[in-house]
Amino acid sequence: MRSFELVRFALGAIIAHPMRSVLTSLGVVIGVAAVVMMTSIGLGAQQRVTQAISGLGSNLIIVTPNFQRGPVAQAAGAGVSLRDGDAVAIARQVEGVAAVAPLVRGQAQLASDGANWNTQIQGVTPDYLVARDLKIASGRMFDENEARQGRKVLVVGPTVAKELWGDSDPIGRRVRVRTVPFEVIGVLESKGQAGFGQDQDDVVLGPLSAVRSRIAGRRSRGDSVQTIYVKAVDEDSLDRVQEDVTNLLRDQHKIRQGEDDDFQTQNMASILEASQAAVGTFTVLLAAVAGVSLVVGGVGIMNIMLVAVTERTREIGLRMAVGAKRSHILIQFALESVALSLVGGLIGLTIGVLGAFAIAKLGEWPAAVPPWAGPLALGFSVVVGLVFGAYPSWRAARLDPIEALRRE
Amino acid sequence: MIEIQDLRKVFIMGEEEVPALAGVSLRIERGEYIAVIGPSGSGKSTLMNILGGLDRPTDGTYLFEGDDVGEFTDDELADFRRRRIGFVFQSFQLLPRLTALQNVELPMIYAGMTPKDRRARAAELLERVGLGGRMTHRPTQLSGGQQQRVAIARSLANRPDMLLADEPTGALDTSTGEEVLALFEELNAGGLTLAVVTHDPEVAELAHRRVSFRDGLIVSDERGRKA
Ligand SMILES: Nc1ncnc2c1ncn2[C@@H]1O[C@H](COP(=O)(O)OP(=O)(O)OP(=O)(O)O)[C@@H](O)[C@H]1O
Numbered sequence: 274m275r276s277f278e279l280v281r282f283a284l285g286a287i288i289a290h291p292m293r294s295v296l297t298s299l300g301v302v303i304g305v306a307a308v309v310m311m312t313s314i315g316l317g318a319q320q321r322v323t324q325a326i327s328g329l330g331s332n333l334i335i336v337t338p339n340f341q342r343g344p345v346a347q348a349a350g351a352g353v354s355l356r357d358g359d360a361v362a363i364a365r366q367v368e369g370v371a372a373v374a375p376l377v378r379g380q381a382q383l384a385s386d387g388a389n390w391n392t393q394i395q396g397v398t399p400d401y402l403v404a405r406d407l408k409i410a411s412g413r414m415f416d417e418n419e420a421r422q423g424r425k426v427l428v429v430g431p432t433v434a435k436e437l438w439g440d441s442d443p444i445g446r447r448v449r450v451r452t453v454p455f456e457v458i459g460v461l462e463s464k465g466q467a468g469f470g471q472d473q474d475d476v477v478l479g480p481l482s483a484v485r486s487r488i489a490g491r492r493s494r495g496d497s498v499q500t501i502y503v504k505a506v507d508e509d510s511l512d513r514v515q516e517d518v519t520n521l522l523r524d525q526h527k528i529r530q531g532e533d534d535d536f537q538t539q540n541m542a543s544i545l546e547a548s549q550a551a552v553g554t555f556t557v558l559l560a561a562v563a564g565v566s567l568v569v570g571g572v573g574i575m576n577i578m579l580v581a582v583t584e585r586t587r588e589i590g591l592r593m594a595v596g597a598k599r600s601h602i603l604i605q606f607a608l609e610s611v612a613l614s615l616v617g618g619l620i621g622l623t624i625g626v627l628g629a630f631a632i633a634k635l636g637e638w639p640a641a642v643p644p645w646a647g648p649l650a651l652g653f654s655v656v657v658g659l660v661f662g663a664y665p666s667w668r669a670a671r672l673d674p675i676e677a678l679r680r681e
Numbered sequence: 682m683i684e685i686q687d688l689r690k691v692f693i694m695g696e697e698e699v700p701a702l703a704g705v706s707l708r709i710e711r712g713e714y715i716a717v718i719g720p721s722g723s724g725k726s727t728l729m730n731i732l733g734g735l736d737r738p739t740d741g742t743y744l745f746e747g748d749d750v751g752e753f754t755d756d757e758l759a760d761f762r763r764r765r766i767g768f769v770f771q772s773f774q775l776l777p778r779l780t781a782l783q784n785v786e787l788p789m790i791y792a793g794m795t796p797k798d799r800r801a802r803a804a805e806l807l808e809r810v811g812l813g814g815r816m817t818h819r820p821t822q823l824s825g826g827q828q829q830r831v832a833i834a835r836s837l838a839n840r841p842d843m844l845l846a847d848e849p850t851g852a853l854d855t856s857t858g859e860e861v862l863a864l865f866e867e868l869n870a871g872g873l874t875l876a877v878v879t880h881d882p883e884v885a886e887l888a889h890r891r892v893s894f895r896d897g898l899i900v901s902d903e904r905g906r907k908a
């Protein structure tokens with residue numbers, strides 16, 4: 274016989290009971306919708322994390338003190354192990370470095386023209402812009418001289434500018450940081466909202482020495498820095514630069530072989546990789562939980578298929594009497610089960626995609642329905658239909674035609 | 682055309698063995714019109730089911746045009762039923778979801794005919810049984826006699842060699858029963874081999890040969906038309 278006839282038989286049986294068919298496939302609808310939504314949310318999260326981390330700057334290595342280190346570092350000074358000299362040494366001695374930017378930071382109250390704003394103030398060198406891929410929107414960045422002299426000038430982020438001066442031009446404004454007066458000489462370009470609810474535009478930059486001596490905590494020694502950003506010239510040299518920086522700093526800090534580093538270096542690429550892997554694992558976990566409801570949906574289909582086989586026993590007997598082979602009956606019922614599941618899969622996919630977009634809208638989360646969500650959802654539906662339709666179909670095919678015809 | 686030798690069928694009901702056929706031998710020639718009669722439980726339906734390839738004998742041989750049907754696999758039996766046999770049941774056995782036309786088309790679907798060809802043939806068959814105007818009716822919208830005529834049209838779909846009817850008029854009143862019998866007469870006149878199980882002596886009279894059963898054995902086999 275022609276195979277499309279078997280498909281027609283299966284669809285005919287489903288259309289004969291539209292309400293029952295939809296209710297039967299409900300489990301698969303929910304399962305598929307949940308899987309699609311979960312993977313979409315997961316992918317959205319992944320994109321968000323990627324955006325946030327790469328927003329910190331590309332080809333970046335972050336060097337921070339390691340507080341877990343033993344007595345030597347503590348004796349040297351209250352958990353501070355990085356100094357201006359380290360940054361200078363890296364810039365001079367490590368090859369393939371595009372920019373080295375030491376940084377100190379502190380929280381400070383800013384006051385200007387009667388407006389107040391509490392924000393993070395970062396003491397940096399001009400190279401900081403290069404290291405973090407920041408750009409000046411208006412005005413200018415302070416130069417090496419100004420930085421060295423500790424001139425009291427500031428470059429402000431767009432959020433700070435808006436909070437203190439609204440829409441008017443901040444350049445040339447006087448602003449008091451705690452009690453110290455500074456002058457605004459530039460405004461940063463917006464980097465926008467990063468992940469984790471952080472506003473990357475809510476920041477002010479000042480010359481390293483000025484910020485260190487007047488603002489960042491009393492505890493800081495005259496030449497200590499909290500972080501050194503090292504930007505490699507390209508992605509390929511990232512690992513090598515990281516290694517060279519580590520070796521150089523061990524040398525600088527006179528750390529003997531076998532002793533732990535009193536600092537740590539983090540490679541942006543590996544941070545990104547690690548967090549993506551974490552989010553990915555989480556997504557798979559969520560999808561797996563959602564997948565359990567697919568199994569429940571499959572059991573629902575199996576149940577109704579068993580009912581259908583019982584209800585249509587006479588039909589099966591008659592089909593056999595007019596010449597249907599057992600394989601024809603088997604395939605007809607298996608297709609019916611797959612079609613039921615597939616209907617559920619299609620409805621579930623639609624709901625899942627709409628749901629993902631709705632959640633994205635509500636949660637200001639990037640909507641990211643993965644392109645493989647459709648094929649995956651429908652593929653799963655087919656598998657569920659086949660697996661859970663197998664037993665009922667086998668029962669139908671094994672029926673004895675005479676007994677089947679005699680059944681009421 | 683058909684030759685059965687010492688055919689036996691034993692049903693096992695728990696501990697008990699029920700011999701439905703106790704050694705039946707019979708020859709049926711092409712074009713014959715046979716009535717199978719006998720008391721209830723004498724094995725008539727059992728014989729028909731075996732002749733039609735719906736059931737297998739416990740013992741004995743069944744040759745159909747020289748082929749040993751008893752040796753057929755399940756798939757070969759399905760092919761045999763589809764190509765060689767037309768069944769007519771007491772309870773019609775139409776599929777309630779399908780129209781008269783679709784019911785008649787069903788065996789042709791399994792035969793792999795194109796939709797166009799089988800629709801044309803189904804329509805032609807319905808015309809022939811006098812139901813040209815009822816093609817899109819569903820079984821519930823037809824009288825018993827009409828339903829049985831749809832079933833007969835269906836049994837003829839794949840041009841069988843033999844029609845097997847197990848009490849085809851059992852569920853019909855006398856006059857509609859007569860319509861069905863007239864149709865059988867006509868089909869047999871056209872050369873179709875026919876075996877009809879019946880309780881009704883008047884129905885049996887119409888056949889050209891009467892085979893009587895009792896306790897799973899043939900007790901008489903008369904030829905010649907009485908009516
Ligand atoms: N599936 C079965 N299982 C057990 N016994 C059976 C089965 N089918 C038939 N029998 C027995 O076989 C014997 C013959 O049955 P069969 O149906 O052939 O009788 P019949 O001549 O057609 O009777 P009726 O005129 O009542 O239809 C009966 O004793 C019946 O009980």
Ligand SMILES: [Mg+2]
Nearest residue numbers: 725726727847
């Ligand atoms: Mg009977």
